[in-house]
Amino acid sequence: QGTKLLDFVSTHNGMGSFELVPSKDENYTATWKDAMGKEYSTPLPAVQEEGVTLRIKGSDAGQTFTVTRSATADEASKTLRIVAVMNQRMLYSAKANLTDVVAKSGMLPTAELPSGIMQITVLDANLKPLAERVVFINNREYEFDADVYLGVKNLEKRGLNKGEVIIADTMLSNLSLSVTDADLNAVPQYEDNIVSRFLLTGDLRGKIVNPYYYFFSTSDSANIHLNLVMLTHGWRRYNWPELLAGKLPLRTKKESNFLSIEGQLLGGEQGKIPPGTMLTGIIQAKDSTRTFISLPVDRFGRVKSDGMIFYDYAKLFFQFADTKRKFETSSLNVDNGLYKGMKSISFSAIDKMRIGGPDSTIWARNLKQASDEVKIAIQRNRKTQTLQEVIVKGKVKTEAQKMDERYTSGLFSGGDARSFDVANDPFGATSFSVFQYLQGKVAGLQISMAGGQPSLSWRGSSPVFYLNEMQSDVSLIQNINMSEVAYIKVFGPGAAGGMQTQGGGAIAVYTKKGGDVTDNSDAKGLSSLQITGYTDLKEFSSPDYATAAPTHDLPDLRTTLFWNPFIFLDKASRRYKFQFYNSDATKRFRLVLEGINIEGKFVHIEKLIQ
Missing domain, CATH: 2.60.40 (Immunoglobulin-like)
Known part of the structure; x- marks a missing residue:
């Protein structure tokens, strides 16, 4: 009838909420203005004579829900079931009998749950969904303590900087560290990162502005704003009518099998x-x-x-x-089955995507950066020259050291372990199995072959077995032909590092690579063709200005000064030291440390050094 009932305003990033008790004979329209002052009118959904409402109020202890039915309701809507689903598991299922009352309340305890999105659905007696709501459980258990700092800071041209990464926990952690030019790209303060991606944006539809804000801030207002995100984003993991009808969702993307x-x-x-x-x-x-x-x-x-x-x-x-x-x-x-991608992208396609441009100053610097890099590449090619004869003196590596470098990586390389070069051991080919070969060779390792089945014990516990650095079992190791075995490493109970062991050490078996295999299967006479695999791993490199090189005379316009995506820290090694040289143009550093530990906890640290 044109009567104004209430005023409302957005409270955070265009989001807000208001309460309205509708009358069944009325139609409602929301009139609102955008940031430019342009006015719009949006009709609200038609009022239903019968139905159920679900109201949720969160606290540290749990989520309090209130289910209210209309005064007139069918019998199925008087016996309700409240279901809470999280991480693809049903956590709670409770009944609410509304035969004699129109509303009932209860609480879902959430203090001990992992953080994430919970979906609460109200079903009638026939399991038909009547109301639904998503809430975020934020118990702040998802981060672990770590730090990165520069002990030696040098912002001069080609200045040497030294820093350190340290973790407070003793759990095995996999971290990534980058140091970049802070002035080349404008980065929002709370942009999406490893924490917000796993917990929030990976599940919700639509764009979320500054998603890390909801996890970085510990204020009550941040929790209120996060609840607005839950209210405004269309998140529906399950289509209840289709599931109850036995119709499962179609897989639009197949799981990759490499x-x-x-x-x-x-x-x-x-x-x-x-x-x-x-x-x-x-x-x-x-x-x-x-x-x-x-x-x-x-x-x-x-x-x-x-x-x-x-x-x-x-x-x-x-x-x-x-x-x-x-x-x-x-x-x-x-x-090879890999996605081929787009051959080219037209400017008209980019315009349709409505990609916002960067700040004009940053854009100008990026253009100059690209132009200068082309010039330097040409100069670098001209600098190439034939060096005089160089005599390198060094220690000759043993065969065992060569085998270790050839076959092992990560936690398996080096270390306090017994190594066996089986490929060059004449006794290797005469042994019936790996376990027979190892019998009597490692002090403290008890190997029994009673009944043909191996049984191993070391200080009262059984070792863990690895085949080509993948965890395996006794039967698989037992059945390996010794002619295929190249190298074996045996780690004692106290020397297994970050490997998953039960106190009995670890035995790592490596099968032969191409260069160590006796070529009995000549491919002569066979048809052949070349196939493309995954892009080879690129190792990040940076100049070492402590040593002379002809290319050091060229301008240094690097934008990424340091990068290591594979930093592994644990109880035995909780610190990681790094160093890098500044470029000729960088005035401020942006340090970003991200990672995850073995318990699934995250870390995200970003620092601006100037």
Whole structure:
């Protein structure tokens, strides 16, 4: 009837809330203005004569809910069930009998729950959803203490800086540290990071402005604002009517099974390939490692095999399993199954995306940076020269050291362990198994082969087994042919570092790589083609101005001064020291430390050094 009932205003980033008790015979319209003062009118949903409302009020102890039904309601709406779901698990299920009353309240205890989004749904007696609400449980148990600082700060051109990362906890932690030019890109104070991505933005639809604000701030107002996010974003993990009807959601994206060889056999009579036709092949990676595969061929000549991992490129040697058939009149086209991406992006497409441009000063500096880098690349090529003869003196590495460098990585490399170069040990080939080979070779390690089944004990506990640094079991290690074993490392109970052990140490077994395998399966005469793998891992490098180099005469315009994505710290090693040289243009540093520990807790630290 044109009567104004109330005024409302947004309280945080365009979000707000108001309360209204509607009358069934009335229609309601919200009139509002945007930031530019333009006025809009939005009709509110039509008022229903019957229904149920759900009201939630959060506290440190839990989520208090109140369910209210209309005065007139069908029988199914008088016996309700309140269900709380979190992390794909149903945590609570409670009944509310509203036969004689119109409202009931209760509390869902949440003080001991992990932080995250909880979905609360009210179902009637027929399990039909009537009302739903999402809330955020924030118990602040998701972060662990760490710090990063510069003990030596030097903002001069090519100045040497030294810093340290330290964790307060003793849990195994995987951290990433970057040091960049703070003036090249404007970064919002509370932009999305590892904490907000895992807990909030990874689940919610739509854009959330400054999502880390809700976790960085400990004020009550931040919790109120986070509740507004829950009220305004359309988050629905489950479609109850479809689930109750037995209709499961369709998977639009398949789970990746790594690289695949998928192709087409060309030539011959298509559609008439005999059943059971098979290709056998060898995949030889860049480091000469070889993998034997079988490729079934259907009647239309299609082949597929997946679950492979290799980098850069590999060579596929192949032939028909039936050696009477040759590839004289046939050929094979294959694809690795990876997404090919867009060949180009037009400016019109960018305009449609409405990407906001950066600050004009930052934009101008980025353009100049790109132009200068092109000039330096040309100068660097001109600087290339043939050096005089250099004589390098050093200690000769032992075969054991070479094997350790060739096969081990991370927690498995170096350390206090017994190493066995099985590939060059004549007794290795004569042993029936890994365990028979190790019998009597390691003090304190008890190995029994009673009944042909190995039983191992070290200081009263059983060791943990690793095959090529992946946790394995006794039976798999027992069945490895000794001709395939290259290297074995045995870590004592006190020397296993961050490995998952039960106090009995660890035994790591490595199978031979391509260069150590006796080439009995010559690929001569086989058809072959090259296939592309994952992009090779790039190792971040930075100049060392303590040593002379011809390229040091060129301008240094690096924007990333330091980066290490693989920092592993634990009880035995809680500190990590690093150093880097400044560029010629950087005036302020941005340090960003992020990571996760073995308990699933996060850390995010960002510092501006000037």
